[in-house]
Amino acid sequence: MNILTFGPNGSGKGTQGAIVKEKYGLAHIESGAIFREHIKGGTELGKKAKAYIDRGDLVPDEITVPMVLETLAKSKEKGWLLDGFPRSLEQAKALDKALTESGMALDYVIEITLERQIAKERIMGRRLCANDNNHPNHIAFEAIKPVEKDGRLVCRVCGGELSARADDQDEAAIGKRHDIYYDDKTGTMAAVNYFKQSGKAKVISVDGSKGIKEVSAEILGKLV
Ligand code: AMP
Numbered sequence: 001m002n003i004l005t006f007g008p009n010g011s012g013k014g015t016q017g018a019i020v021k022e023k024y025g026l027a028h029i030e031s032g033a034i035f036r037e038h039i040k041g042g043t044e045l046g047k048k049a050k051a052y053i054d055r056g057d058l059v060p061d062e063i064t065v066p067m068v069l070e071t072l073a074k075s076k077e078k079g080w081l082l083d084g085f086p087r088s089l090e091q092a093k094a095l096d097k098a099l100t101e102s103g104m105a106l107d108y109v110i111e112i113t114l115e116r117q118i119a120k121e122r123i124m125g126r127r128l129c130a131n132d133n134n135h136p137n138h139i140a141f142e143a144i145k146p147v148e149k150d151g152r153l154v155c156r157v158c159g160g161e162l163s164a165r166a167d168d169q170d171e172a173a174i175g176k177r178h179d180i181y182y183d184d185k186t187g188t189m190a191a192v193n194y195f196k197q198s199g200k201a202k203v204i205s206v207d208g209s210k211g212i213k214e215v216s217a218e219i220l221g222k223l224v
Helices: 013-024 031-040 044-055 061-074 089-102 116-125 171-182 188-198 212-222
Strands: 002-006 027-030 080-083 108-113 126-129 147-149 152-154 202-207
Touching (some): 002 013, 002 188, 027 031, 031 044, 031 061, 031 080, 044 061, 044 171, 061 080, 089 188, 116 126, 116 171, 171 188, 202 212
Parallel strands (some): 002 080, 002 108, 108 202
């Protein structure tokens, strides 16, 4: 099964993606996480991408598109859940073309909707686990609140170190990321509409203002 997930930063898209990929044994491909791995590992690609990411700008397509398409091709047998790509109409077209050329089907498009102001508040409270990117931690959500150990907050799943992403604490960077997401001319909403209108996949649209469990129950209930 191959799935595309859409939702503004802060909508819970990563958390829901982790739940879905677990249930169906899919590869979880997150463009942002691949970039962060490259930055951590000090690769050439990471060095090129860092400044864009810190500002909340998109990394140029000539770096991003091949990086994502290569990762998808490696997960062809297993099936994948793609998160963070496509983020623009151009990327949507490139993805559509690559899928057709490689004979990969797109089965579902999951769209999590959320108002911009709520999305912003949610972004600022999330924390990253040093051990596993799929361990959800958020200081404002009871269900995924980090736990306290020796006077500091650690990952609620594994006790790992937590950090906040620099681009999550910078209001200008958050604003830019949301400008890109909510842009329905050439941005991510245009990509969402492109796939909705293509009729190539079943579309599941859910209200992201509900709790994590409610949202996942709705998604899993429709994914059969
Ligand atoms: P995310 O973890 O999805 O919030 O992504 C973090 C950052 O990585 C974004 O703000 C962009 O700078 C970069 N990025 C992730 N996915 C893409 C993409 N599809 N196209 C361009 N840049 C991206």
